[in-house]
Every structure is written in structure tokens, then in C-alpha cells.
Amino acid sequence: MGTNADVAATLREIGDLLDLNGERFKPDAYRRASRSIETLTEDVRKVAGRGELESIPGVGAAIGEKIREFLRDGHIAYLEKLRQQFPPGIVELMRLPGIGPKTARRFLVELQVEGPAELAAAIDAGRLKGLAGFGDRKIALFRQAVEARGPVGRRQSLRAAWSIATSLVERLRAEAPVERVEVAGSLRRRRESVGDLDILVTSNVPERVFEVFSALPMVREVKLRGPTKETVVLSDDLQVDLRVVEPAAFGAAWQYFTGSKDHNVRLRSLARDMGLRLNEYGVTREETRVAGASEEDVYRSLGLPWFPPEIRENQGEFEAAARDLPPLLEESHLRGDLHVHLPEGSSRDGIDRLRSYATQRGWEYVGVVVSDRPDAKELLDQLRAGQRPGTMTPWLLAAWEDPLGSDRLPPAGCDYRIHSAVGPDPPDPLPTHGPLLLTHLPLPEAGAEASAERVARWVEYARRAGAGLEVTPDGPQDGLDSSGVRRAIEARVPVSVRGAGPVVPDPLTLAVGLARRGWATAPAILNARAMAELTGVGRGPGPRTTPPRSSVRRTGPPRTGGSPR
């Protein structure tokens, strides 16, 4: 576990315990600080080292001091004291769906129930019957919550969530009486992992929409349904909230349900300061709605620019907006992809498909990996045949990919080299032959988001090797996560944004989204450069096994303006 995650979990536990104690505002303060640390793009120890903990949103003198204590001693006396007041299982109980601090406390005080197992036993023994506020229905829900313990609440990878959401949205558009269907929530923000899906529709017959939606084959159960909102659980445990709003409020609702929570809290307090009120129905002054149909209107009415969803985290976007938001990378900035594997089948067909795919995207070049093809030699010849710069678009480059540490030399005619990582950490010697890219970084730890320290080591290694790093639709499962992108850019290590090539649907948008979450602008992105600026790769015939390392560095990205912290 990374230190940031440890600190975040510790602060959250303090918040939960304070909640049980009946504290009014402290629990939220600790949880806010916890979320802030969790989404921090930098190692919290580094921030502490600079004495800047209090610059983190939600961290003040008291919490800052507790974080320092945790980093120094590995524990916090205040937390130890809190823990002594409650049995250890009680926090676990409180995290079950439908059980909050009030209910958990009642279990403890009125039934001496100290954890999930004891709760199950108490229910079985009929000890909850007759207690005020606990009817049969509620007791059944408690039982369900205890029994469902485990996979519920598991976060999905961005790519898995995207693919599920895409099919749900398609079905709704095709089969339900809706005008507009959009995804909101953390998926729209392109978070590396997604806990649930938020889908927003406009329709004048919500109940019909809910009927269609609940009948979809992937829906396992309907958790709740009201006039404007339905919550379902899919067969793979993912929860989906579907909301119906009127068109005049669509922008406000989309903004509201996209979040993040901390971005929204900041926004609403800004609105309040201006004598306005912001909720999911719009921005109102007294009883008059002044904005709501579009997100742009909502932000404009608060004197703010529209924020790209990927940076709505209250991690510096408001401060940056006071100057100028940096122009984040767009899919249209990309001029190619430097790491594409041909699909199964003949190379000739593969090249044809790739060419038309790249043409569709308007790309100048595509780097084709030849090293894993049985017919590598012929493929190389095909790639070389008839290509002259400027005569054919897109230009196809030949890439040679092998494991980091391999001393096998690529055959003549290859344009550049890609090294795939072979372990969780960079090996000792620097790669020779100047690879252009390092790929397949195994950054996640048991599905967790990549640890900040490990990312830092890879970024430093890439910098010394003069190589670029990849961000892919699989996020930290296969390359940089968004904080890694941010780090790489700060270290002037070029970042390559990689899609999936000619597969349908290509989740390239996710790789771009992760780069945007890392505040990437086009100049920092290797494959947003024109081919002529690509380290001299592929200009004319001849072997190019070793792109000059110096040129990679020379064309390194300028520092982006508006660095959030």
C-alpha cells in the first residue's frame, strides 16, 4: 500500500469513529482531508518534507500535525484513543450499505452488537424485533447488508466501467423514450477506478425509462425507484444510478452529478458568496433560475470558465481558472499512435485495416510493432515498400518491442525501439540503444491505484534513459495513471498516448482522459508532435535502430503553465 492510501485510510477511520461519537462537523472534516490525500498527485511525504501539508485542501493545523505524527511514528495517538472507545467491528458495521453511525451506535448500545457477525446472530435470534424504528422490512435490509458483505462496493477498472456504460447508454438511446442520455460521475471524470455509474437522461415519461432500464439483461436487481431516480445493481455488482431531469436543468444536473464532491462543495460555497444558490436544478437568485440548461451557463453564471470534467477534483482547478486554464490535450491533437499491434491474421490485411483506421482518425503516422509477428521480415519489407515521406498518409513506422534488459538488436529497417517492463520496478542498468518508449509498466498493486513512489521511480528511469512513457486505456494496469502523467510532464519526460488500434470500439478516449486528468497539454505528448519532430524517426529509408537520445530530450515538452500546486 502506498503511503497516501495509508494516510487517507487512517484519516477516514478517525472520521468514522468521530461520527460514532456523535460529533457534528469533525467527521466531515477528516473525511474531506482523507479524500484530498487520496487524490493527491504527489507523495504526501514529499509535501510534508517541504512543510506544505497545510496547503492541501481540507488539511489545517490539527490534521496536518496528525499526518506528521503518522509519517513519523506510524500511528496517531488520537486515533488509538478513539479506537479504545469502540469495539473494532463497529466501524466495519458502519460501512455496510444502509447502516450509518446512528444505527451502528444503536446496535452497540441497545443490543451490545459489536460487528457484522454479531449483527447476523442478533437478527437470527429475533432480538431486533420490537425496537423502535426497526420494522420487518428494515430488518430484512440489515440481513441483506450483512450477507452481501464482500464483493459489493468493489471498484471497477475505468475501461471495464466504460465498456459497461457504453452498452447501457446505447440500449437506452435505442429502446427508451429519451431525448438525451449522458454519462456523469467518476467515469466522466475518467478516474482510474469507478465505484458506480451515473447516467443522466431527459424524458417526459420517466417511469417508462425506468421500466426499460430495469428490464435490461445485465440488471440484476432494482434497489430503489422514485419519480426522478432509479438505482439498480448489475450482474457484476456494479451499481448504476439513473436520473431523469428536465432539459432546462440538464446542464446543472450534469455538472452536479459529475462531481467530484469536493469540486461541487467549493462551487456551491462560491455561489453562496455571490448570493446565488446552486443545486442540481440550476443556479437561482432568489426564486429566479439564472442558469441550468448547459454546464457552460452554470459555470459562467458563477464567473468561471467551463472546467473539463477530468480536472474537477478541487486540486487546483479553481486557482488555475483565476489565471487561465491550460488548454488540455484533445483527441484531435494526436497525430498518430506509436505503439500498435496488428490484429490476428495476415499482415497485409492488418496493414490495410490499420491504414484506413488511421486515415479515419486523420493521423500522420502509426508505429507498427513488427517484433511479435512470425513474418516480421516480410512485414518490415511491406512497411518500407513504396513509402516516401509526404507521398502517403499515414506514414507507417516499424517498431521493435522487447523486454527491458534484452540485448537483442533489432533488424535493420526498424525505426525505433520499445521496451516493455519485466518487473514492478525499473532494473538497475539503463537500457542501451536508446529506446523511444517504455511500455507495460506493471504499476497496480492488487488492483489498487499505482503507488506514487513506484511511479516516481519509473519516471526518473525514463528521464535518464531518454525514453517516453505510455498512458493507455488500461490506466495503471498497463502504464501511467493520471498522477504519473503529471509527474512525467513535470520531469519533462514525454508521454505517449496509446489507444487499442483498429478494434471497435477503441477506448482511446480513456487514454486521452487519463492524460487530461494529469493536466497534459499537447506539447507534452510525444504523439501529438508532427512526424518531423519525432526525433528524426523514419525519415527516409535505412536502418534507424537507435533514435538519437539527445533529440528526445531536446524536443522534450515545455513546462505546462497552470501547474495546480
Place this chain on the structure above:
DNA sequence: GCCGTTTTCGGCCCGACTGTTTTCAGTCG
């Protein structure tokens, strides 16, 4: 406990849904 281009004190987002309630408390996002 945090925070402030109204504030260093006095606020703290706010609405939907459910269950068990004749008017609301708890939970959730």
C-alpha cells in the same frame, strides 16, 4: 476541524429516497 475577495468566528451542500413515520430521521451521493 476547516475556512474566508463579506468573515479569524460562526458557519459548514442539499435534495432524493426509504421505512416507519402522522411529520420525520437516517442514509446516500
